[in-house]
Amino acid sequence: MMQLALAALLALPIPLPDSTPPSHAQVLEIPPELRAQLHQRVPGSVAPGARRLELLVEFVFSADGLALEYGNSTTHTVADAWRTRQVNCLSFALLFTGLAREVGLDAYVQEIDQVLAWHQQGGIVYNSSHVNVGVRFGQRRKTVDVSRAEVMARHRPEQVADERALAHFYNNRGAELMAAGDSVAARRHMEEAIALDPRYATSWNNLGVLRMRSDDAIGAEAAYREALALDPTHASALFNIVGLFRRAGDEANAMHFQRRLERAQLADPFHQFLLGTQYEGRGEYERAVEHYRRAIRLHGDEHRFHFALARTWLLMGERRRAGRALARARELGDDDSRALYQAKLDRLRQDR
Known part of the structure; x- marks a missing residue:
């Protein structure tokens, strides 16, 4: 689960994640014990890089290694993913990229923007995109994906900057905190995501949902419009702004954006x-x-x-x-x- 695009529904309480935004360094920090295990299982003297990648994959997935479990779990920092052994695709990508770089591999987070992966939790519909990890060996590239074949994707993954990957972390955490009812912490996380990557439409859409749930319809409309300025076919933002205008009794604007939503859905x-x-x-x-x-x-x-x-x-x-x-x-x-x-x-x- 990553890049959570929210559609506003009635709120139901779910367990509250940690409400304090970690620093960028805390998100990516590799605990000393994990670093020691890593270098024991993937020694730096191993060459070539493809063999190091094989050993790293074995360490991460094997029963005598980290034995990571994949699912729609809370978005964890690297350290928390190691401690709990529970990862969603974003937590996995951050952890695996960090470990790969630690053993000298040219690794980076990859993003797949259009996938079929959504679920409902805590009264909110989550429309999730997907990330995995790319590793480069000269002109060759390998992909490591925790979800295996479970994700249905339209496009090939594309490399994203570290800032975008971190923005996804804060965006996901913000969505989880909002669903848990901690709107103050959710806002802090979402604003951090936007500060890191202000041109990512999903973060603006999610901020709009938070504002709407805080009875700030004017602020919500502004956030939805910012999302649509960045991505005119963003289905979640279109769905949300239609609902906003319908609740306000503005049927003309609601119909305008409903037609845009229907055109986007026809092409999806x-x-x-x-x-x-x-x-x-x-x-x-x-x-x-x-x-x-x-x-x-x-x-x-x-x-x-x-x-x-x-x-x-x-x-x-x-x-x-x-x-x-x-x-x-x-x-x-x-x-x-x-x-x-x-x-x-x-x-x-x-x-x-």
Whole structure:
């Protein structure tokens, strides 16, 4: 979980994270015990760099190493991630990048801005982007991703500056504190995120949600508009500003931004995919096919889109079409999914 883009709903209390903003150094500090373990498992004399990376990955993930566990957990500092062994993608990226640099690797945080990863907690909808780690060896690059194949992404990851990575930390912490009901600490974290990277639209959107929840509609509108000036298709900011104007009874402005939101959603393959799953779940298969096919037109390389289409064709009794979609899913899938799709395709052919 990272780059949390919030959509305002009713607030429910959840456990309160630490409310004191850590310094930049505290966020990235590698505890002495962890540093000692690292150099024991990944000695600096090991060459070339690719071998050091292999040893580092083994140390981070193996049962006799850090044995990190991935999930939508609290955004931790490097030290807290080491102590708890619990990481979301941002905590992992900060920890792994720091350890990689400690053993002489050219590592950096990478950002994937459009992914299908969202959840609801504490009365707030979180629309999450994703980060992982890149490691450079001359002209070659390797990617280390704690989520494995769980994240559905539209674009390849891009390197971001350390300031952006730190801004994500404070932005995430701010969102977590807001959901926990500590608006003062949340504001301090969000303002730190904006100070580090004022051109990141999601931080402005989240500040708008905080202001709205603090009954500052004027401040919320200003923050949403700043987010949209930076990213005119930012779906969360559009959703939030529509709600703001609707609550104020300003239907003209609400409709203006609603049309902008609908245009953004039409161009978003993940939104179309989610609509398809909703219609499929309700048994409205023709509508589901319509949205799955639109998702594929927008982002045809995602194997799970083709598999969803195949599943819906099969529910409609369209076995030939289902077979074609399933074959395409198999072509595009990774090693794990390809075997599953092949087995389903074989079964479909046998049934014929």
